[in-house]
């Protein structure tokens with residue numbers, strides 16, 4: 012690990028590391044950190060000259076250097092992506108943020124963890140894909156927003172986020188047995204958050220065995236005004252074992268792990284996570300043949316999820332409201348890369364994805380509303396998908412490259428008959444009787460057929476022109492399609508309580524599914540202009556404007572109110588547009604042997620979304636925002652000052668009563684020193700203890716409830732000042 016910093020070209024290493032930190036030149040940083048079989052990874056190094064998906068000009072990502080500095084500040088894997096071009100984070104629990112790309116988040120992003128999607132096993136998406144891997148196990152992050160190659164995946168609208176755990180370590184030539192290990196401990200003062208982690212590997216040149224484990228917990232954090240923000244605590248433990256074998260250009264990796272999450276508070280949700288256990292098995296084969304390369308993966312995961320109320324929401328006195336979910340994900344993907352000629356490369360692949368979902372709410376003894384039966388929100392739900400693609404890349408000349416891809420995904424879903432807490436049309440007796448719309452809803456739902464099949468077609472066409480050694484331009488069109496998830500189609504209860512248990516939008520509104528939903532289809536045109544100096548070391552500017560028209564965008568329609576500003580919504584198809592731009596820039600501002608190198612970098616994003624049928628704004632559109640970083644690096648010592656500025660959020664979706672939020676600016680300081688086998692980090696986040704409201708944070712439901720559920724709910728405050736310290740020792 013340390014050799015990276017002791018490399019002969021120390022300057023280059025320093026620049027690459029700091030660039031990864033700023034999220035620039037990121038694909039180049041991968042070349043250093045990721046073990047790649049040539050052309051085999053979807054996200055291979057751009058240095059081989061091929062226009063692979065990872066080398067898209069609009070792409071962004073993080074290698075080991077960037078990750079090392081970020082892991083200390085968060086236990087939320089999605090938060091590692093903060094500051095990458097096109098990324099915004101929709102607030103959720105402390106380790107379960109939902110990333111969005113170019114304004115479209117949650118299921119609309121194809122999130123792959125070690126090549127596999129992970130379906131959320133919860134009607135509130137408390138356990139999204141990135142929460143299934145701890146930041147300590149992530150060794151590479153790649154973000155492709157907007158125009159993405161069909162080989163990167165389907166069943167999504169806005170792009171792909173791919174995180175990979177560390178590949179197995181093997182002994183170097185001449186080394187009989189290789190052993191290595193790492194211990195880390197991090198502390199963040201706000202919320203007294205701690206992370207402890209351990210890694211160990213033993214290997215020869217053909218076999219490898221590795222273990223990685225971590226544990227993170229936090230109490231509720233405090234906002235800048237000193238108030239404790241309720242339901243922001245969490246506890247998560249993550250363990251994985253990796254076995255690798257390789258011989259003569261063939262490599263097999265097997266990985267298995269168990270994650271337990273005893274609790275995680277959700278400030279914006281009516282419920283909290285009170286237990287979440289998942290177990291997974293992944294297998295991967297990578298091979299080099301005369302005809303090309305093959306990458307095959309298989310995955311299996313089972314997640315058992317339980318919700319109820321933590322102390323902040325009143326605890327489980329009287330039984331609370333138990334809710335349970337059991338999900339199984341299983342699938343495989345096979346990808347082949349065939350270099351047909353010096354000019355042409357063909358990539359073909361196929362994948363199968365299965366999700367099985369049960370979502371039930373046990374009766375609560377003595378409760379009028381929640382007894383005597385088990386409420387089945389989704390029973391025997393299944394969602395299957397077969398995807399296949401062909402992608403042709405042609406390097407016509409050193410200046411011109413084209414990429415053309417066609418993809419088909421067939422999605423078929425079904426679910427069984429459901430059951431309300433009670434089949435009576437009213438619960439209770441006499442004066443206490445309350446209407447129970449769920450009984451009629453369940454009868455109506457069960458009377459209809461639930462099987463749905465969607466045949467989806469995706470297309471990507473991209474051209475890159477590199478007129479000189481100081482500029483490149485990429486332009487393209489993508490048609491991308493996403494089928495509804497199981498809840499969007501099958502959540503059926505229109506009752507106040509039943510509907511308000513569904514929804515992953517952080518607004519505490521009630522959501523009802525729609526059996527008649529069609530898949531949403533996004534047509535995106537985008538271009539990326541990149542300018543840089545001839546050495547690609549002194550400066551770079553990159554601008555990516557985009558325009559997306561979404562046919563049958565899955566938005567909502569109001570079907571009632573829940574009182575105090577909360578509303579009942581049904582998923583509905585509408586047409587929508589999104590317009591936006593991502594800008595990133597970096598420059599070396601000063602450098603000498605004595606003082607080291609100073610580098611200034613910035614990332615800015617803007618997006619505007621509109622429902623064309625209603626004229627309303629789209630939900631969770633991040634206002635204009637920018638991150639400016641001044642970094643200093645000298646040998647193994649690196650430090651940074653960051654300013655994160657966000658404009659006022661004025662345009663909000665009326666249908667959901669989305670809150671407006673004022674603008675704010677946050678300053679972060681951090682420094683890290685790496686010498687030999689030891690790395691030490693320290694920092695201060697939100698230096699001036701600024702009080703601010705998160706534009707995409709959702710509503711502060713936990714505080715509203717604690718205050719007696721009176722008045723209207725406000726936006727969720729962000730975290731106040733936090734002192735950060737971390738230490739990592741390698742051996």
Ligand SMILES: [Cu+2]
Pocket residue numbers: 132133134135136137138283284316317318
């Ligand atoms: Cu949940």
